Amino acid sequence: MSSRLPNKTALITGAGSGIGSAIATLFAQQGARVALFDLDGETTEALAAELKQQSGQHCFAYSADVTQPEEVQRAVSEAQQALGPIDILINCAGVNVFRDPLALEDDDWQRCMEVNLKGPYNLIRSVLPGMLARQYGNIVNVASVHGHKIIPGAFPYPVAKHGLIGLTRSLGVEYASQGIRINSISPGLIMTPAAEAWLASCPDPQAERERQAALLPCKRIGEPQEVAYTALFLASDEARFINATDILVDGGRSQIYHE
Ligand code: NAP
Numbered sequence: 001m002s003s004r005l006p007n008k009t010a011l012i013t014g015a016g017s018g019i020g021s022a023i024a025t026l027f028a029q030q031g032a033r034v035a036l037f038d039l040d041g042e043t044t045e046a047l048a049a050e051l052k053q054q055s056g057q058h059c060f061a062y063s064a065d066v067t068q069p070e071e072v073q074r075a076v077s078e079a080q081q082a083l084g085p086i087d088i089l090i091n092c093a094g095v096n097v098f099r100d101p102l103a104l105e106d107d108d109w110q111r112c113m114e115v116n117l118k119g120p121y122n123l124i125r126s127v128l129p130g131m132l133a134r135q136y137g138n139i140v141n142v143a144s145v146h147g148h149k150i151i152p153g154a155f156p157y158p159v160a161k162h163g164l165i166g167l168t169r170s171l172g173v174e175y176a177s178q179g180i181r182i183n184s185i186s187p188g189l190i191m192t193p194a195a196e197a198w199l200a201s202c203p204d205p206q207a208e209r210e211r212q213a214a215l216l217p218c219k220r221i222g223e224p225q226e227v228a229y230t231a232l233f234l235a236s237d238e239a240r241f242i243n244a245t246d247i248l249v250d251g252g253r254s255q256i257y258h259e
């Protein structure tokens with residue numbers, strides 16, 4: 001089978017876990033050189049070594065906090081030196097912050113916005129000059145169904161994810177005439193370590209897991225690979241006329257108004 005990302009270099013944030021890890025794995029299998037960014041350098045280094053062995057592609061890990069612009073810039077420069085110009089950026093690092101709006105601490109608001117909204121912008125600002133110089137680049141932001149619909153009890157996460165979809169649309173239009181495409185993906189509930197941690201925090205995790213699956217029209221929770229395949233399509237030249245838009249990957253759940 002021919003690869004779908006031949007001679008492409010992709011940078012993936014949040015690559016050490018869940019959806020980001022699935023995207024990094026699929027992209028390496030599809031012929032891309034991958035730069036794995038995450039907070040935890042050890043996990044991503046082990047994954048990079050494994051991907052390199054499996055795919056034969058150049059895969060490197062970088063420890064970088066997406067909320068720190070200088071750290072991000074330094075890691076992007078190192079990645080470009082090692083792998084070449086970045087063709088594809090996947091902003092996947094994210095964090096669940098679910099609080100009672102009136103009990104929310106300023107620090108929690110700040111963390112939610114910094115990781116989920118400013119973080120993707122920090123990465124975009126670092127890779128965009130190189131993409132503009134080459135008049136080529138594909139950016140995919142991992143947003144959420146929380147960027148479309150409101151689930152009570154999840155504040156302020158939806159505020160950040162609505163903002164991320166706004167960032168996608170705004171910058172997608174801004175740079176469209178210069179060979180840059182910027183899109184987002186909005187996953188529904190996907191079984192990842194973050195989702196497992198949320199389920200574990202519920203009073204009856206097994207009952208909540210079954211309740212969540214029953215809410216979905218397809219009666220099952222999503223898998224990280226299902227988001228990864230959507231990222232692969234958007235990041236590839238197959239999607240060359242798709243820009244400044246969002247794809248829901250939620251098994252149809254968010255289209256239901258009433259049961
Ligand atoms: P995950 O398993 O927790 O993976 C997220 C990764 O991002 C982790 O490796 C985490 O590192 C990293 N990260 C967190 N803060 C960071 C920072 N400041 N700088 C760099 N890396 C950071 O989560 P996931 O479920 O795969 O979610 C991935 C993305 O999908 C997120 O943007 C999330 O909002 C979105 N999403 C997920 C779901 C779902 O149901 N799973 C649904 C909709 C949207 P640590 O583990 O070290 O903190």
